[in-house]
Amino acid sequence: MTRLTLAEAHELAADILRHAGFSAAFVQAIAATVTAGERDGCTSHGLWRLLGIVRTLKSGKAVADAEPEVFEPAPALVRVDAHGGFSQLAFAAGLPLLAEKARRNGIAAMAINRCVHFSALWVEMEALTELGLVALACNPTQAYVAPTGGSRPLFGTNPIAFGWPRPGGQPFVFDFATSAVARGEIELHRRSGKPLPSGWGVDRQGRPSDDAAEVLDHGAMLTFGEHKGSALSAMIELIAGPLIGDLTSVESAAFDAGHNALPYHGELIIALDPQRFLGEQADAQLARAETLFEAIQGQGARLPSQRRYAARAKSLVEGVEIADSLYQDLIALRG
Amino acid sequence: MTRLTLAEAHELAADILRHAGFSAAFVQAIAATVTAGERDGCTSHGLWRLLGIVRTLKSGKAVADAEPEVFEPAPALVRVDAHGGFSQLAFAAGLPLLAEKARRNGIAAMAINRCVHFSALWVEMEALTELGLVALACNPTQAYVAPTGGSRPLFGTNPIAFGWPRPGGQPFVFDFATSAVARGEIELHRRSGKPLPSGWGVDRQGRPSDDAAEVLDHGAMLTFGEHKGSALSAMIELIAGPLIGDLTSVESAAFDAGHNALPYHGELIIALDPQRFLGEQADAQLARAETLFEAIQGQGARLPSQRRYAARAKSLVEGVEIADSLYQDLIALRG
Numbered sequence: 104m105t106r107l108t109l110a111e112a113h114e115l116a117a118d119i120l121r122h123a124g125f126s127a128a129f130v131q132a133i134a135a136t137v138t139a140g141e142r143d144g145c146t147s148h149g150l151w152r153l154l155g156i157v158r159t160l161k162s163g164k165a166v167a168d169a170e171p172e173v174f175e176p177a178p179a180l181v182r183v184d185a186h187g188g189f190s191q192l193a194f195a196a197g198l199p200l201l202a203e204k205a206r207r208n209g210i211a212a213m214a215i216n217r218c219v220h221f222s223a224l225w226v227e228m229e230a231l232t233e234l235g236l237v238a239l240a241c242n243p244t245q246a247y248v249a250p251t252g253g254s255r256p257l258f259g260t261n262p263i264a265f266g267w268p269r270p271g272g273q274p275f276v277f278d279f280a281t282s283a284v285a286r287g288e289i290e291l292h293r294r295s296g297k298p299l300p301s302g303w304g305v306d307r308q309g310r311p312s313d314d315a316a317e318v319l320d321h322g323a324m325l326t327f328g329e330h331k332g333s334a335l336s337a338m339i340e341l342i343a344g345p346l347i348g349d350l351t352s353v354e355s356a357a358f359d360a361g362h363n364a365l366p367y368h369g370e371l372i373i374a375l376d377p378q379r380f381l382g383e384q385a386d387a388q389l390a391r392a393e394t395l396f397e398a399i400q401g402q403g404a405r406l407p408s409q410r411r412y413a414a415r416a417k418s419l420v421e422g423v424e425i426a427d428s429l430y431q432d433l434i435a436l437r438g
Numbered sequence: 439m440t441r442l443t444l445a446e447a448h449e450l451a452a453d454i455l456r457h458a459g460f461s462a463a464f465v466q467a468i469a470a471t472v473t474a475g476e477r478d479g480c481t482s483h484g485l486w487r488l489l490g491i492v493r494t495l496k497s498g499k500a501v502a503d504a505e506p507e508v509f510e511p512a513p514a515l516v517r518v519d520a521h522g523g524f525s526q527l528a529f530a531a532g533l534p535l536l537a538e539k540a541r542r543n544g545i546a547a548m549a550i551n552r553c554v555h556f557s558a559l560w561v562e563m564e565a566l567t568e569l570g571l572v573a574l575a576c577n578p579t580q581a582y583v584a585p586t587g588g589s590r591p592l593f594g595t596n597p598i599a600f601g602w603p604r605p606g607g608q609p610f611v612f613d614f615a616t617s618a619v620a621r622g623e624i625e626l627h628r629r630s631g632k633p634l635p636s637g638w639g640v641d642r643q644g645r646p647s648d649d650a651a652e653v654l655d656h657g658a659m660l661t662f663g664e665h666k667g668s669a670l671s672a673m674i675e676l677i678a679g680p681l682i683g684d685l686t687s688v689e690s691a692a693f694d695a696g697h698n699a700l701p702y703h704g705e706l707i708i709a710l711d712p713q714r715f716l717g718e719q720a721d722a723q724l725a726r727a728e729t730l731f732e733a734i735q736g737q738g739a740r741l742p743s744q745r746r747y748a749a750r751a752k753s754l755v756e757g758v759e760i761a762d763s764l765y766q767d768l769i770a771l772r773g
Contacts, residue, residue, distance in 0.1 A: 334614065
């Protein structure tokens with residue numbers, strides 16, 4: 104393993120992104136996200152992700168110097184055209200207006216369009232909770248997942264995320280895929296020849312399958328939570344696809360055309376302002392949420408973001424460790 | 439079994455509600471909902487529910503002639519104080535303003551407060567999709583469900599519902615509890631002495647349990663989808679509890695104080711207007727949603743509302759059938 108301070112990790116990421124040809128704004132924004140992912144123990148959104156980011160740019164599926172454009176289609180709506188760039192700059196470009204609209208109207212939504220999206224949604228949820236807003240976000244990805252009762256890839260891994268600001272503490276944030284597991288987990292089972300646990304995938308006939316190769320190459324992954332998870336995944340296709348005039352996961356896969364680039368699609372973010380819902384009661388009501396969190400933790404259950412915050416606290420002191428082989432791959436990309 | 443036409447079912451419900459002392463407006467509104475539930479094969483929201491409604495009124499936990507009051511806390515927010523009445527009138531009172539605000543702003547939210555809530559959320563989703571709006575709703579109930587990793591009731595069965603309008607057809611609507619199953623399912627296992635399937639509940643130590651009595655009396659129910667369902671259930675507690683200044687499921691259970699009344703709490707509804715998101719592209723984009731629905735059904739999977747619509751079509755022709763024992767119980771309530 105190779106140990107890096109967070110500053111070293113950020114510098115390495117920035118060097119790679121600069122060498123790949125990203126504009127200065129993207130270099131800073133993407134380096135910040137992958138460093139945050141590594142710091143928080145989300146390795147799939149950490150430094151490893153740089154390999155996919157550079158591959159996506161080289162395949163012509165991302166614009167290295169895109170400048171996002173912000174529109175106001177309605178009093179409580181923001182639309183950001185990412186112009187084919189990665190998500191971070193589009194999100195950052197729209198965030199101030201989204202927050203302003205949520206504060207003015209009580210609730211507001213932001214659609215990000217034509218975006219190469221690799222960023223973890225929890226990063227965005229943290230940005231919104233830092234502004235005192237409650238937030239919800241979701242996006243399609245690329246078609247890997249069958250609806251319950253089906254047999255063919257139709258939905259993406261379709262993440263959904265939520266953030267709730269906590270006075271004086273780290274926010275309550277969750278961010279999970281609506282697929283039963285990440286596609287990478289099934290890849291690992293293929294490599295090791297291990298049978299899949301039940302509920303992860305189906306074969307080409309739509310029957311439950313424990314054969315990773317069959318699921319990946321001919322069948323499909325499944326959603327979490329059977330028909331309920333499948334319904335949520337369909338909702339995400341709709342509200343972060345047609346509702347915002349952007350691609351579904353099937354259309355995103357067609358756009359990729361086998362390049363294995365990071366998925367190109369839209370995202371929907373909803374922000375709600377507790378101050379406008381509650382007025383002068385806001386502080387007292389938000390304190391009642393703290394009672395709920397205490398009751399969750401008081402019976403030995405975990406808040407969804409605790410593992411990430413623990414990793415963060417550790418990384419801030421000790422830095423991060425990555426596999427030597429990954430470090431060598433990254434050094435090679437630095438040019 | 440006793441067969442009733444829908445008109446007879448509605449009349450029976452209205453007679454019972456009138457005899458119980460509900461105001462004329464509640465008689466009509468609640469009779470319409472329970473008849474719709476029976477018609478659509480949702481027996482738990484059908485005529486059977488009248489027993490709980492009358493019990494709730496008699497226990498002093500509902501106001502028979504409440505008049506909901508509508509407020510505008512912010513340009514995109516509606517708040518309805520149900521003043522202790524059942525949900526239907528509160529929803530109906532706020533609906534026009536919610537729709538107007540969604541159309542004006544692109545997105546709007548409605549909080550219903552101090553409400554006895556027994557209505558199925560899909561009824562509300564249908565009302566919003568009929569107006570061409572996309573809708574999302576959720577509410578806490580009473581504490582029966584432990585968070586993943588916990589051992590004690592904290593969350594309610596916390597339903598979440600979604601509606602998407604379909605041009606010229608019945609809307610895409612789902613409405614499900616975030617508990618693994620309905621509490622009534624576990625009651626049935628207790629009565630028949632059958633062991634519970636895994637994932638339904640835990641014992642007092644938080645260990646998986648197949649003992650219905652232990653789960654109901656000492657342990658807790660579980661959410662669907664393990665930690666992901668648990669996270670969603672926590673979100674519902676927050677956004678339909680403290681965010682709207684209303685009770686969490688634990689607080690609602692305390693309010694009930696063992697009366698076994700229908701739960702008293704709030705509800706959050708979000709409405710989005712595709713016309714404001716999409717402008718002149720709206721028709722073309724909504725047509726792309728139809729492509730998604732065809733792809734779901736084309737691979738043999740079901741849309742979440744199909745079973746209900748099939749039951750509806752049948753009931754409109756044939757009426758509904760209820761158990762003779764239930765019919766006798768209802769006749770006795772008619773006075």
